[in-house]
Amino acid sequence: MASDRHARAPLFEALVRHAQAARGWFHVPGHRGGPGFDPRARHWFAPLLRLDVTELPGLDDLHQPEGVIADAQTLAAEAFGAEETFFLVGGSTVGNLAMVWATCRSGDKILIQRNSHKSVFHAVRLAGAIPVLLAPRYAARWDVPVGVDATCSTARCANTLTPKPCSSPIPPITAWPSIWRRWPRWPMLAACRFSST
Numbered sequence: 001m002a003s004d005r006h007a008r009a010p011l012f013e014a015l016v017r018h019a020q021a022a023r024g025w026f027h028v029p030g031h032r033g034g035p036g037f038d039p040r041a042r043h044w045f046a047p048l049l050r051l052d053v054t055e056l057p058g059l060d061d062l063h064q065p066e067g068v069i070a071d072a073q074t075l076a077a078e079a080f081g082a083e084e085t086f087f088l089v090g091g092s093t094v095g096n097l098a099m100v101w102a103t104c105r106s107g108d109k110i111l112i113q114r115n116s117h118k119s120v121f122h123a124v125r126l127a128g129a130i131p132v133l134l135a136p137r138y139a140a141r142w143d144v145p146v147g148v149d150a151t152c153s154t155a156r157c158a159n160t161l162t163p164k165p166c167s168s169p170i171p172p173i174t175a176w177p178s179i180w181r182r183w184p185r186w187p188m189l190a191a192c193r194f195s196s197t
Contacts, residue, residue, distance in 0.1 A: 006079060010071040012051075014059055019050040028054050062087060093119040097126075104129040115145050 025032035034042060034049040042049075055061045060069035069087065077085035088095045096119040104110050106128030112120060114133045124131050136145035 006075060008071075008075065010068040010075070011060070012072075014068040015051040015053065018053060018056065018059060022050075027056060062089065092117065096120045097123045100124055100127050100129065 019033070022033065029052060031037040031049055031052070033052075034046050037045060037049055053059060058067070060067035062069055065073060073085050073087060076087075077083065086098075088098075096117060100110065100120065100123035104124070104127045107130065108127075109130045109132050110124060112124065112131045112133055114135050121131070138144075139146040
């Protein structure tokens, strides 16, 4: 049954088993499961420090997952409705770099919301892609940007992309969901993306 399958947490369960069975700490990180951590903050992090371990037998390898990490990524992909899901280290910056590098080659155009994270712009520059900036609508009431405006963005896409259609779909990158939990109008972005090819 899918619900029973998705009630599992393979990576977390393996980390807990390891923490419960550990008799010594002869590997990185140097805090050794807590004793080597700054005493002023140890009580805040203590329960998690025992789970902060490296690639050890039974815990898999993030860079070549074949065990519990592979299982956890498969379950996550199923839950998200994605073909594949990859866990990240280093925060969202790593994911933004991977996303741009996986979809763009030098000279490709990419739609980017103007207020996207700076790591998106770094990735575009490093990939040699050409950014097409989309201005988000602004909500004066809350003093925040609240999403890409359909009319403005569609016109911007048409003016920028139609004269020189690309051989592959142009990926849109937006800064959403935002910290205000606002989402873009995905159908509009998809139409813009696929009408420009």
